Amino acid sequence: MLWSEGERVERLTINDAHGEVSWRTLWRPQHYEGHGEAQHRWQASVASTDNEARFGLAPLAWGTLKAAGYALLFAIPLALGTAVHSACFMSRGLRHRIKPMLELMEALPGVVIGFIAGLVLAPYVERQLVGAFSLLLVLPLGMLLGGWLWSWLSPRWRQRLPLGWAGVWLVPWLALLVVLAMWASPGLERTFFNGDLRGWLHVAFGLDYASRNAMIVGLAMGFAVIPTIYALAEDALSGVPATLGEGAQALGATRWQTLWKVVLPAASPGIFSAVMIGAGRAVGETMIVLMATGNTAIMALSPLEGMRTLSANIAIELPEAVVGGTHYRLLLLSALLLFVFTFCVNTLAEVVRGRLKRRYQRLGGVS
Incomplete structure (x- = not known):
């Protein structure tokens, strides 16, 4: 380019190989051709030179947090509940059988879980959408109902169905509730949603249902994260000295009070570490998200839509990606962001764990 200043003409060379990208364009909504409003977009591949590439990392970062959030929302209650029951209530013989089986689930490859989620779970949930939603209500209430019914049993039946074996005798009860929910789902859909729940969601709330969505990813990834959280949390709970619980019960505390006031606070450093390690696994998971979602880079909170x-x-x-190009460099930046995020989360988790450990060390021998 030639630049004239008075009678002097100079040749200016501008070297800006990646001028279309800046921190603002990566994280703030931009005005793109064909769109009236500023949007967050990631579209590295373009059909022709008339279109522009769109490099917005915000939808990808949002999708990462969204997938991990729904996975932890599913995994944490189940994993911690199982760990508490296994360490504090389950009989010793059953615990020695169940714990290795649950820990063995961690060896399942992510690609296998993603394959099953994408080709089996997603189509089934799409066909039985009402039944799948009803299970979110039926299963928790069914467990509470099962415990209430157990409390009304005669002492002889309570001996046959002890609390230490509740993880076994609740299985057929919950399986029966699942069968009933699936059997009743077509009638519920006809009665309350005019036979089309997907259409009703779109009309009533403006929600579009994608076959491979965040809910499917949350179930699949949560299934992969549960063994990690369970194993670490169960070890932390089992490491609490038995004398602490025995002393609390000797002073008149119930088993439930002992669990909440003594055992859980003493094991809180290990439980917190288990949750943070599970969160790190969920954030970095690749194959499950790749196979169980539509990989659409959109920013939506709804669990019924996909993400990337x-x-x-x-x-x-x-x-x-072309080595050395803008696209290639942004992919490396994405990898660096993942590393920095997991490093900061793990560092914060270790700091909090250390403080909790020092706080409860006075309870005696807590690791």
């Missing part, structure tokens, strides 16, 4: 995560985006686009 940073790790899945790297796996999809890195083989096609």
Whole structure:
């Protein structure tokens, strides 16, 4: 480019190979051709030179947090509940059988879980959408109902169905509730939603249902995270000295009071570490998200819509990115962001765990 200043003409060379990208364009909504409003977009591949590439990392970061959040929402209650029951209430013989089986689930490859979620779970949930939603209400209430019915049993039946074996005798009860919910779901859909729940959600709330969505990813990824959280939390609960609980019960505390006031606070450093390690696994998971969602880079809170995560985006686009180009550099930046995020979360978790450990060390021998 030639630049004239008075009678002097100079040749200016502008070297800005990646001028279309800045921190503002990566994280703030931008005005793109064909759209009236500023939007968050990631579209690295364009059909022709007339279109512009869109490099917004915000939808990918949002998808990463969304997938991890729904996975932890599903995994944490189940994993911690199982760990508490296994360490504090389950009989010793049954615990020695159940714990290795649950820990063995951690060896399942993510690609297998993603394959099952994408090709089996997602189509089934789409066909039985009312039944799947009803299970979110039926199963928790069914467990509470089962405990209430157990409390009304005669002492002889209570001996046959002890609380230490509740994890076994509740299984057929919950299986019966699942069968009943699925059997009743077509009638419920006809009665309350005019035979079309997806259409009703769109009309009533403006929600569009995608076959591979955040709910499916949360179930699949939560299933993969549960063994990690369970194993670490169960070890932390089992490491609490038995004398603490025995002393609390000797002073008149119930088993439930002993659990909440003594055992859980004493094991809180290990439980917190278990949850943080599970969160790190969920944030970095690639294959499950890649196979169980539509990989659409959108920013939506609804669990019925898809997303694209940073790790899945790297796996999809890195083989096609030109080495040294803007797209290639942004994929490396995405990997760096994942590393920094997990490093900061794990560091924070270790700091909090250390403080909790020092706080409850005075209870005696808590590791």
